[in-house]
Amino acid sequence: MTDLNDEINLREELDKYLRYWPWFLIGIFSFIIIAFLYLRISVPVYDTVASIIIKNQEAKGGGLGAGAADFADLGLLGGMSTNSIENEIGLLKSRRMMINTVRALNLNVSYYDLDGLKTDEIYLQTPYFVEVIQLNTQSWVEAYEAETNQFTLKPNGNESLRLSFIGTGETLEVNTDELIELPFATILIKKNLDSNSKYPVLVTINPIENVADKYREKVEINVLEDNATLLELRLGSPVKQKAQDILDQLIFEYNKEAIEDKNEVAVNTARFINERLDIISGELDTVEVGLEEFKETNSLTNIEAESSLFIQSASDYRKREQELQTQLTIAQSVIGYLQEDGKTSLLPADIGLEGESVNVQIASYNGLVLQRNRILSGATEKNPTVTRLNAQIGQLRQTILGGLERTVSSLKIGLRDLKQQSRVIGSQIAQVPTKERQFRDISRQQEIKEALYIFLLQKREENSLSLAATSPKAKIVDSAYSLSIPLYPKPKIVLAAALLLGLGIPFLIIYIRRLLNNKIERREDLEKITKEIPIVGELPRVAKGDSDLVEENDRSVLAESFRILTTNLQYLLVNAKHEDKGYCLYTTSTVKGEGKTFTSINLAMTLANTGKKVVLIGADLRNPQLQRYDSDSKSMLGVSDYLVNDDHKLESLIHDSKFHPKLKLFLSGSIPPNPSELLRQSKFGRMIAELREQYDYVIVDTAPAMLVADTFLISKYADLILYVTRAGYTEKKLINFAVDAQNDGKLHDISFVINDVKTANFGYGNKYGYAYGQDQPNLWKRFKSSF
Incomplete structure (x- = not known):
């Protein structure tokens, strides 16, 4: 029952408005006509898009360029490394960058077609180009207030043109390729060689700064992805080609300035490196000459090798001294053994005595003793053979004794010489630490200067390569292109809005009228x-x-x-x-x-x-x-x-x-x-x-x-x-x-x-x-x- 009542009430409410259907019909019809007229006379604005990637150069110098990276390697740019994408966006939207763009494209002068219901900007299709040689800003403000910063150019039947100011109607007859003095500027009119048409155009001149401020507000720059350097530039304009040129030129100006900054840093880096090379080269020469004089004075070629040689020699001398001392002791023992009573006992053999003659004599002596002792086992002392052998043994004994005494004397002399040489070597070894320290100080300075010199030479070559091969900072992903569907007005949206207004306004009027009406109507x-x-x-x-x-x-x-x-x-x-x-x-x-x-x-x-x-x-x-x-x-x-x-x-x-x-x-x-x-x-x-x-x-x-x-x-x-x-x-x-x-x-x-x-x-x-x-x-x- 409730649903039925609601339906009846809804129908009643609808009937209260549907009885005024002619007004809804007129409202829709009127707004549709207005919408069509609006679409006919309005200038469509198209969306132009470009995208770029800001190169990440944080590896050296934090995105400041190769030259700045060299300075960073030299420790001269501490705390200055940054590659914030917000900074790059701010640079792209800077007033200076847009002023350079406007100046490069001559956007402070606009051209409009006077034919038709609406005034369309014709941009590069104009039959004439106006170049502003000089502009007086104060005079331009006065001209703007008087609307004399706008003028029309019409062919005058021959090569001359008729210039007419919009605000005052004053006319001038001017010629192309001649300087023209206006109240606020000096201009030069040139023919467009790419256009053969001759039709009247409306020309508007504005200060470059004003035009730059206008486009700064219109240009949108967005980061497409988080944690990325992909930027999208958007600009809405009724002239597609103009918007495309502005975005492309803005990117060009950005890259141009980045390259100029990079080259300027590189040139300054090269100047700094060359200056440092001159200083380091002089210091390195001084150190190397000092090292050479030190080696000549101390008769050094390689102090470490010579020090090792000294130590090795001292060790050899000590070893030789010990050997000679051993030989001397052995020789003296054998002499003492021989000087004992006239025994003819065997002598010690192979006890380490140097010299073949002594060892041969001892061996012969022991051989005679053994022969005699063998004979004595079966004979007496008076045996002629024994007697002969005793004589030989005695003679050989004296020979061995004399040889040992000479050996002892020779060993003593040799031992004395070794001790003297050991003292000399010890003295030289004692002087090694001082020379080594002095040598190391000089060598350290030489190594430092040489390493810095080589480093600067390397950086100079790298900087030269960077200066010769400069790449743009912004890589173009998509050059500027314009969408085919207008940004506004959009016909579907305008017609839909007209339909809603055609229904809504009569509805609102009827509703308010009923709301405020205190009279009975039905x-x-x-x-x-x-x-x-x-x-x-x-x-x-x-x-x-x-x-x-x-x-x-x-x-x-x-x-x-x-x-x-x-x-x-x-x-x-x-x-x-x-x-x-x-x-x-x-x-x-x-x-x-x-x-x-x-x-x-x-x-x-x-x-x-x-x-x-x-x-x-x-x-x-x-x-x-x-x-x-x-x-x-x-x-x-x-x-x-x-x-x-x-x-x-x-x-x-x-x-x-x-x-x-x-x-x-x-x-x-x-x-x-x-x-x-x-x-x-x-x-x-x-x-x-x-x-x-x-x-x-x-x-x-x-x-x-x-x-x-x-x-x-x-x-x-x-x-x-x-x-x-x-x-x-x-x-x-x-x-x-x-x-x-x-x-x-x-x-x-x-x-x-x-x-x-x-x-x-x-x-x-x-x-x-x-x-x-x-x-x-x-x-x-x-x-x-x-x-």
């Missing part, structure tokens, strides 16, 4: 305020020029609305039936101007058209309105005269109407000074009762209920009171007056009638075609009636 407005009082009819708005009276055999919407009203009245008057008497119907309203007289006379006409006898009474004695419909009856007597003078007969005051033979008029008559007192009389009730007997319907047009009490005084005589409200006129809060009047008993049997309802707000009759058989109004009339 049946639903009354139903929301009160359910106690029924609504018996809705009367349409009468178009200007149409008749506001229902005629006989009338098939208009107005006539059908009153027929519906009379039909609804029949159901309300069922319980009010009087035997052989007619019905008494009152028409009243809250304030004047709501159409109660209009309702009364047309209701009377509709009932008369059905064959009923009807009398229409003008009971608004203060402001009678029935006379508007019958101008001839303005001077006739009426209700007030009847109530004042008892001599007047009722039949004489009621006269025929010119509208219908069965419709009689009983006008209000003269305006009395005391209408309330007149209506309060019982005579008015007797008048109504008498008329009930003569007519089928007695319709009483009363005064507004809220303004005067007249209607309350006579309401008891009515069978039914038609309370007329007017759409777009009656305030909603006034409806409560009718509800309170019925609740308080001041009025009874009230039914609402809504008058002057617009076609868009009209109820069932017009919406579903109750004007059956009648020609439908044209679209323009229906459109006008919707508001």
Whole structure:
């Protein structure tokens, strides 16, 4: 059930707006036309894109270039190494960089085509180029304020041109390839050799700095990936080629400055290295000469090798000394053994004595002793052989002794010489540490100078290679290119916005109008305020020029609305039936101007058209309105005269109407000074009762209920009171007056009638075609009636 109610409410809300469909249609149509005109006259702006990679040169010098890397290796750039991508973006967007770009492309001069609905910039397709030789900024400001910084160039029929200032209209006849003095600048006009056209162009001259500031704001630079040096440059411009040239030139200027900076550092590095080489070369020569003199003075070639040789010699001397001492000791022992008593015992052999003769003699001696001892084993001392052998042994003994004594003497001499040489070597070894220290000091200086000299030579070669082969800092990934679809205006978005505005603005106007409207407009407005009082009819708005009276055999919407009203009245008057008497119907309203007289006379006409006898009474004695419909009856007597003078007969005051033979008029008559007192009389009730007997319907047009009490005084005589409200006129809060009047008993049997309802707000009759058989109004009339 809730869903059904929500659906019904949604439909009702939609119907409140859909009834104004002509306005939505006009809004959409109007904004679509505006959108097409906007797209036609607006200059499309295209997005131009370029992408570059900033080379990472952190290996040496932190991205400062090869020369800076050399300085970094020399320890001269500590703390200056950086390759922040934000710094590079800042450099690309710097004012100086953009000024160089504008100056290189001559962008301070713009050219426009004067033909067509819009002024298009023609850039390089201009038939003439203007070169600004000199610009006075202060004079340009004055020219800008006077709009004389803009001028047109038109062919003058020959080789000359006519220059016309936009602001003042002043004209000059000028020639190409000649200096022209303007109030704010000196210019030179040249023909475009790539263009054969000759048509008028608009030229605008601006300071380079102003143009650079404008493009600085337009150029966008974004990092495409985190932790990467890939940059995307974007620029929106109506001229694709111009935007492409700007981005390409900006990248070129960036690389150019980077190369210049790199070369400048490299040149300064080369100068520094050469200066240092000269100094180090001199210092190295001095050290090497000193080393040479030290070696000559000390008779050195290689102090370490000679020191080793000295030590080795000392060791050899000590070893030789020990050997000689051993030989001497052995020799002296053998001599002592030989000098003992004249024994002929064996001598020690192979005891380490040097010299073959001694060892041979000892061997021979021992051989003779052994021979003699062998013979003695079988003979005596006196044996001739033994005697001969003893003689030989004695002689050889003396020979060995003499040889050993000479050997001892020779060993002593040799031992003395070795000791002397050992002392010399020891002295030389003692001097080695001092010489070695002195040598090492000199060698260290020589090595340091030599290493630095070699390092500088290497860096000079590297710097020379870097200077000869300079690469751009920004590697171009994509040269500038323009997208084919405009950045703005985008036709689809513009048309979609036009469609939304065409729907939204009428919706907003209607919504605000409804929000601020405190008047009733349609049946639903009354139903929301009160359910106690029924609504018996809705009367349409009468178009200007149409008749506001229902005629006989009338098939208009107005006539059908009153027929519906009379039909609804029949159901309300069922319980009010009087035997052989007619019905008494009152028409009243809250304030004047709501159409109660209009309702009364047309209701009377509709009932008369059905064959009923009807009398229409003008009971608004203060402001009678029935006379508007019958101008001839303005001077006739009426209700007030009847109530004042008892001599007047009722039949004489009621006269025929010119509208219908069965419709009689009983006008209000003269305006009395005391209408309330007149209506309060019982005579008015007797008048109504008498008329009930003569007519089928007695319709009483009363005064507004809220303004005067007249209607309350006579309401008891009515069978039914038609309370007329007017759409777009009656305030909603006034409806409560009718509800309170019925609740308080001041009025009874009230039914609402809504008058002057617009076609868009009209109820069932017009919406579903109750004007059956009648020609439908044209679209323009229906459109006008919707508001």
